[in-house]
Amino acid sequence: MDTNDSLRVASLWHSMHAISQQLSPTTGCSGIELLEADTFDLHCFQSLTGTKFFVVCEPGTQHMESLLKVIYELYTDYVLKNPFYEMEMPIRCELFDINLSQAVQKDRVAMLGR
Amino acid sequence: MIGVGKIKQYSNVLDKPLSKGKQEVSLSAFAFLFSELVQYNQTQVDNIAELERRLEDAGYAVGARVLELLCHRDKGNRRETRLLGILSFVHSTVWKVLFGKVADSLEKGTEHEDEYMISEKELLVNRFISIPKDMGTFNCGAFVAGIVRGVLDSAGFPAVVTAHFVPVEGQQRPRTTILIKFAEEVLRREARLG
Numbered sequence: 072m073d074t075n076d077s078l079r080v081a082s083l084w085h086s087m088h089a090i091s092q093q094l095s096p097t098t099g100c101s102g103i104e105l106l107e108a109d110t111f112d113l114h115c116f117q118s119l120t121g122t123k124f125f126v127v128c129e130p131g132t133q134h135m136e137s138l139l140k141v142i143y144e145l146y147t148d149y150v151l152k153n154p155f156y157e158m159e160m161p162i163r164c165e166l167f168d169i170n171l172s173q174a175v176q177k178d179r180v181a182m183l184g185r
Numbered sequence: 186m187i188g189v190g191k192i193k194q195y196s197n198v199l200d201k202p203l204s205k206g207k208q209e210v211s212l213s214a215f216a217f218l219f220s221e222l223v224q225y226n227q228t229q230v231d232n233i234a235e236l237e238r239r240l241e242d243a244g245y246a247v248g249a250r251v252l253e254l255l256c257h258r259d260k261g262n263r264r265e266t267r268l269l270g271i272l273s274f275v276h277s278t279v280w281k282v283l284f285g286k287v288a289d290s291l292e293k294g295t296e297h298e299d300e301y302m303i304s305e306k307e308l309l310v311n312r313f314i315s316i317p318k319d320m321g322t323f324n325c326g327a328f329v330a331g332i333v334r335g336v337l338d339s340a341g342f343p344a345v346v347t348a349h350f351v352p353v354e355g356q357q358r359p360r361t362t363i364l365i366k367f368a369e370e371v372l373r374r375e376a377r378l379g
Binding site: 148149151152153154155163164165166167169 | 213216217219220221222223224227313314315316317320325357
């Protein structure tokens with residue numbers, strides 16, 4: 072998936088998330104947290120500032136919320152503290168990528184162990 | 186009032202003993218501050234060499250002050266006169282106070298007599314920084330190189346100090362080396378002292 076496609080998906084998801092907040096029959100809804108489809112699950116985490124992190128995984132994968140929290144921490148560390156990152160731009164930080172793949176790898180290994 | 190009472194009042198602020206200071210500072214706070222320092226300097230310059238020079242100058246000011254403070258606080262106002270003395274001072278005491286640990290290694294250059302290297306697996310200032318590919322060999326460790334230059338210069342050992350990334354096989358991230366090249370007069374004086 073190249074950058075343009077990811078940007079399209081991200082903007083699409085942002086709009087759907089916002090619309091879902093209005094559509095919800097209950098008051099105080101904070102947007103979509105889980106989208107279950109036939110071939111994938113989409114977990115979404117929204118930070119206090121409104122930045123959304125979503126992960127697409129196989130249906131029925133457990134503990135994605137904790138993974139999303141870990142990713143949020145990695146974001147604040149390796150992206151926001153990087154002086155060469157401009158806000159709202161696609162993330163091209165080497166350290167973030169390295170640590171992200173390590174976190175996903177660790178999660179996968181832990182899941183196989185459970 | 187509870188708690189107030191036993192503090193000795195000094196008539197002259199210069200008589201007050203120098204406090205140990207806070208031993209710990211939030212790493213995140215420092216990282217954000219340093220990131221802003223780099224970003225601010227980026228807006229002021231046109232090229233990378235200039236940016237490196239600015240970071241070094243910022244570090245130079247820190248180095249000069251750190252030397253004064255540490256000489257008074259840790260070394261009992263003793264002055265280093267020998268090359269190895271000042272180098273080990275930088276390598277252990279200065280590093281311990283600034284970064285919480287001694288530097289990884291101190292080596293003498295093999296090619297030139299006047300070169301010494303302080304190596305670190307990863308500089309604290311670079312912990313969260315990823316250099317974009319188009320910036321080439323730029324290293325934010327130029328700030329630390331400036332600190333070392335400030336310390337050495339104020340101690341009477343003028344030198345040219347630079348920070349370099351040295352790739353290490355088997356590791357993804359290169360290690361950082363602070364290269365110290367002493368001026369002629371320092372080596373001559375050292376030879377005279379025997």
